[in-house]
Amino acid sequence: MRLRRTCILVAILTVMAGVYPARAAEKIPVRFSLDWIVGGRHAGWFTALEKGFYDEAGLKVTISRGYGSEDGTRRLMSGESDINFNDIPSVVLVRSKQGAKIKAVAVIYAKHPSVIFTLKKAGIKSPKDLEGKTLVDSPGSTQVVLFPAFAKAAGIDPKKVNWLLVPPDAKNQMLLSEKAQGMGIYVMQRPLLEKATAAAGGIDQISYADHLSLYGNGILVAEDFLNKSPEAVKRFVKASIKGFLYAFDHPDEAVGYVLKNQPILDREVAKAEGLIVRDIAWSPEAKKNGLGYMDEARMRTTRDLMFQLYDLKTPVTLEDLYTNKFLMEP
Amino acid sequence: MRPRRLRVFAARYGQPLLTLAAMGAVWHLATAVFAVPAWLLPSPRAVGEALYGFRQLLPQHLWVTLVETVAGFLLSILVGVPLAILIVWSPVLQRSIYPIILAAQSIPKVALAPLFLVWIGYGMSSKILVVVSVAFFPIVVDTVTGLTAVEPDLLDMVRVLRASTLQTFVKIRLPASLPYFFSGTKVAVTLAVIGSVIGEFVGADRGLGYLIQVSGSQLRTDLVFGVLAILSLMGMVLFVVVEWLQRLLCPWSVGH
Numbered sequence: 001m002r003l004r005r006t007c008i009l010v011a012i013l014t015v016m017a018g019v020y021p022a023r024a025a026e027k028i029p030v031r032f033s034l035d036w037i038v039g040g041r042h043a044g045w046f047t048a049l050e051k052g053f054y055d056e057a058g059l060k061v062t063i064s065r066g067y068g069s070e071d072g073t074r075r076l077m078s079g080e081s082d083i084n085f086n087d088i089p090s091v092v093l094v095r096s097k098q099g100a101k102i103k104a105v106a107v108i109y110a111k112h113p114s115v116i117f118t119l120k121k122a123g124i125k126s127p128k129d130l131e132g133k134t135l136v137d138s139p140g141s142t143q144v145v146l147f148p149a150f151a152k153a154a155g156i157d158p159k160k161v162n163w164l165l166v167p168p169d170a171k172n173q174m175l176l177s178e179k180a181q182g183m184g185i186y187v188m189q190r191p192l193l194e195k196a197t198a199a200a201g202g203i204d205q206i207s208y209a210d211h212l213s214l215y216g217n218g219i220l221v222a223e224d225f226l227n228k229s230p231e232a233v234k235r236f237v238k239a240s241i242k243g244f245l246y247a248f249d250h251p252d253e254a255v256g257y258v259l260k261n262q263p264i265l266d267r268e269v270a271k272a273e274g275l276i277v278r279d280i281a282w283s284p285e286a287k288k289n290g291l292g293y294m295d296e297a298r299m300r301t302t303r304d305l306m307f308q309l310y311d312l313k314t315p316v317t318l319e320d321l322y323t324n325k326f327l328m329e330p
Numbered sequence: 331m332r333p334r335r336l337r338v339f340a341a342r343y344g345q346p347l348l349t350l351a352a353m354g355a356v357w358h359l360a361t362a363v364f365a366v367p368a369w370l371l372p373s374p375r376a377v378g379e380a381l382y383g384f385r386q387l388l389p390q391h392l393w394v395t396l397v398e399t400v401a402g403f404l405l406s407i408l409v410g411v412p413l414a415i416l417i418v419w420s421p422v423l424q425r426s427i428y429p430i431i432l433a434a435q436s437i438p439k440v441a442l443a444p445l446f447l448v449w450i451g452y453g454m455s456s457k458i459l460v461v462v463s464v465a466f467f468p469i470v471v472d473t474v475t476g477l478t479a480v481e482p483d484l485l486d487m488v489r490v491l492r493a494s495t496l497q498t499f500v501k502i503r504l505p506a507s508l509p510y511f512f513s514g515t516k517v518a519v520t521l522a523v524i525g526s527v528i529g530e531f532v533g534a535d536r537g538l539g540y541l542i543q544v545s546g547s548q549l550r551t552d553l554v555f556g557v558l559a560i561l562s563l564m565g566m567v568l569f570v571v572v573e574w575l576q577r578l579l580c581p582w583s584v585g586h
Contacts, residue, residue, distance in 0.1 A: 037544055065535045067452070074448070169546040176369060176549075196369055196549050263387055264544050264553065 027060040028232045033081040034066040035217055038262040040270025041188040041277050043254040044108070045085070048243025050257040057235035063261075070140075076102055076222040083225070083236055087142060088215045091321060092306040096314045101223040104322040106237050106292035108244065109216030110283035113186040114143045114150075114208040117193055120201045122181045127154035127206055130161050136180035138168040143184030146208060149309055153211035172196070182206075186216075187280065191272035209280075214302035215294065216280070230326075237326040241291050248278040292327050372552035377559070380552035387541075392560060394537040398454055398526040399568070402461020403519055409462065410469035410518075411511070417470075418477040418503070435467045439525065443532040457529035457537070464525035465518040469511070476510025477503050509583030512576040519572050523565040538564075 034042055045063055048054055054061040064081075066072055072086035073094045088107060094100040116135060118124040124133065127150075137144050144163060151158035164180050175183040176196055193203050219240065221233055247254035255271040285295040299322055306312065354374050360366065361373040368376060381388070413431075417424045443460050450456040480503055488498055530539025538557050545553035577584045 037547060067533050071533075080451075169543055172547075172549055173369070176367070192549060199367070262544070263384065264541070264548055264550060266548065269548075 026058050028058060028229065030059050030061045030082050030232055030236055031064070032061055032083045032236070033064045033072065033075055033085070035072065035086045036068065037065050038258065039188070040255060040258055040265060040273030043247040043251070043258050043274035044244030044277070045240060046257040046261055047247040047254045048239050050260065051243065051246060053239040053242045054236070057239040059232060059235055059239065061236070072220065073100055073102065076220060083233070084220045086217055086220050088218045089302055089306050091220060092303050092316055093310060093312070095316045095320060096307070096312040099314070102220050103223055103226060103320070104218045104294065105221055105233060105326045106241065107215045107218035107294045108277065108292065109218070109280050110286055111280035112209040112212060112214055112216045113188060113280060114146055114184065115187045116143070116182045116184055116206045117175065117189070118182040118204045119175065119178065119197060120204050124182060124204055124206070127156050130182065130206070131156055132160055133181040134162040134164050135182040135184055136164045136166060136171055136174040137184035138171060139165045141184060143208070145309065146212065149305055150208045150211055188273045188276050190276060191269040195269060212305065213298055214305050215298060218294070234326040234329060237292065241327070244281065244291060247274055251275055290327055294322050294324055369549040369551050372555055376552040377555045380550065381556035384553060388560065391536055391538050391541050392564070394454065395526050395530065395539065396564060398457040398529070398537065399461060399522045402458040402525060403465055403522040405458065406462045406465035406469055406518055406522070407515065410466040411473055414470050414473035414477060417474050431467065431470060439464050439528055443529050447533045452533045457526050457534065460529035461522045461525035465522045468517040468521065469514040472510045472514025473507055476507025479510065480506045508580040512572065512580065512583065515572050516569060519568045520565050523561060523568065527561065
């Protein structure tokens with residue numbers, strides 16, 4: 001009697017031991033890297049992480065900070081990162097110039113985030129007012145690169161605008177101390193600058209997106225990883241979109257998840273950053289087809305603009321550049 | 331404290347502490363009187379409050395930078411001392427290696443650091459390599475000087491006593507070089523702190539240099555100042571540790 005009970009118990013335990021590790025082994029590891037230092041704008045990712053959306057999708061995701069789009073490309077090509085969040089225009093660049101096989105599988109910053117912030121007291125209200133002024137940015141930044149195209153679209157002479165290039169961490173101080181009249185940066189920086197300039201009268205904003213229709217940051221994957229683990233990519237995209245949707249509706253909760261990872265942020269500033277992402281993510285095509293959807297015409301514009309700006313030679317097809325299938329497939 | 335110990339403490343540390351206190355007071359007054367914006371120059375009190383507010387965050391980042399600094403420093407000794415011995419031992423090697431070391435030293439490390447990071451990765455090892463690249467030069471130069479700066483009379487004497495080259499090296503040159511070696515390590519250890527921060531500025535997600543970067547980008551200049559103070563304290567402590575080791579290993583060289 002005792003022997004039979006023991007045998008049954010052992011049998012049950014063995015089955016459990018067999019099943020349980022198999023369950024845990026189902027979690028696919030995904031190494032995800034961001035575009036820069038963790039900030040309030042990354043609320044969607046950390047919501048997906050902390051609320052268990054990635055877990056539910058059977059993914060074990062690690063989120064690490066990024067070091068810009070060049071580094072992002074390097075990480076994807078070397079396999080150091082499986083998935084990267086970075087700007088889509090640079091995919092056009094590296095595909096054409098380096099033959100780097102990277103694809104965009106979703107767009108988050110559907111309205112391009114590049115802007116020029118100026119102190120209100122400088123009285124710069126339109127792009128034309130930028131002529132004759134000094135703008136500060138960091139070498140190789142998106143705003144500097146896109147400026148010729150922006151200038152052409154906005155009808156101003158780019159040669160009449162002076163660029164002061166400084167390390168990225170010094171930009172804010174250059175604007176605040178009025179060593180430059182304007183600063184090129186992403187629109188998500190607005191809450192921090194508004195807070196810092198509150199005493200000095202606040203800031204004005206000139207958006208590249210008012211004149212250029214290209215896409216900003218999105219989810220980027222190397223084709224190698226895409227072909228190797230398409231299921232993982234699909235689940236990651238869907239869980240991330242779910243994270244962003246939740247973060248947009250629950251900004252107070254979402255900012256808490258970011259702060260857990262980056263305690264040095266100011267809560268209100270970080271929360272406001274997350275809400276700006278909400279504004280630029282909801283493009284007309286996203287409202288129609290779902291968050292993250294990439295419109296073909298806009299992708300074509302993005303690609304053609306980059307070819308023009310960089311005088312690229314090797315063609316890049318739209319099929320190479322992006323796909324909506326991971327967003328649309330059930 | 332007993333009156334005598336108090337007097338000794340005051341004699342040794344009184345002046346620098348008073349000077350620091352006076353500077354702190356002037357700083358505080360300046361920020362108050364001139365209404366300096368906090369993102370430009372925070373008051374000492376703001377710096378203290380920032381450090382206190384983030385006190386739970388600091389130890390882990392301090393540890394990372396400390397490990398990078400000390401590991402790099404020790405590695406510089408491991409690389410630098412044998413190199414110095416080789417240079418002194420063989421004039422051929424001296425003529426071939428020394429100029430290369432000099433050339434390497436002239437390359438600004440802020441330019442090398444990004445390369446290291448791309449070659450080796452963004453973990454601690456690339457920062458340790460940056461530390462080695464800044465710290466090994468003073469160790470090599472000072473150790474070489476020490477190994478060669480032996481009194482000629484002493485060398486003559488042991489030659490008369492028929493000492494072999496190896497015996498001369500181990501019993502005479504090596505001990506004589508210790509004070510110079512420690513001189514080099516004291517310079518190296520302070521440079522090592524700078525090296526790890528440079529490495530972290532270029533690419534890190536942990537460490538005091540990373541904290542400075544994040545705080546700076548958030549216009550938390552108060553925290554930047556606080557972390558800088560911790561870095562400088564760390565450098566001072568490491569310096570004192572090396573000096574203490576010097577007192578232990580070659581007490582004859584430490585004078586006041």
